């Protein structure tokens with residue numbers, strides 16, 4: 001039993017390591033597969049044994065072996081986070097199709113979280129690519145689909161899952177577009193980028209309309225709380241641009257893992 005869980009976590013660490021590469025290279029328009037990784041300061045090529053998640057970071061004491069420049073805290077943090085998140089998905093779904101689909105979803109969200117945090121950018125490759133993947137995979141997010149598959153009773157379940165995914169795209173993308181449009185009409189400046197709109201359309205494709213709505217709620221709440229605190233503490237001006245996509249990514253992860261509990265809590269409070 002522990003073997004399986006250990007494997008899931010180890011797989012998460014390895015994927016986290018690849019996500020690090022994506023975060024660094026996608027905004028720079030570089031290939032995520034080639035060439036091999038190297039130190040951004042001195043170009044020292046990272047050898048396989050220097051590239052083992054966590055262990056290498058600890059062994060190298062967070063420094064490049066050649067030039068001694070510090071390796072960012074982001075690398076080990078992301079590796080561990082991915083490992084934990086994959087494990088939580090496994091606890092929720094076991095080895096069923098939603099487990100595999102949501103591992104892809106979480107990987108895309110982690111890329112968006114950090115690229116938006118560092119570059120204020122939400123790349124189309126990730127948002128639009130994810131949207132297509134989420135929509136195509138929608139029927140497999142349901143256990144019912146697999147049961148129906150055996151009974152050769154496909155269409156009804158398949159269509160409800162597709163409709164929910166499409167509604168998610170409309171709710172996620174549409175609502176954010178509406179907010180952006182209203183803000184622009186009133187303030188005459190752009191408050192929200194098209195990246196956020198495309199990102200929420202992608203989240204909608206994976207989560208369906210209800211959890212997409214929850215994601216917007218959580219993301220806005222987090223953005224308002226943490227964002228205003230950050231701007232207050234570090235005395236950022238009103239022109240400071242919050243990484244809204246990062247907060248939405250956290251909201252989407254929470255909605256996937258604990259959406260039902262959060263929605264029940266929310267609905268019984270009011």
Ligand SMILES: [Zn+2]
Nearest residue numbers: 039042064067
């Ligand atoms: Zn170096």
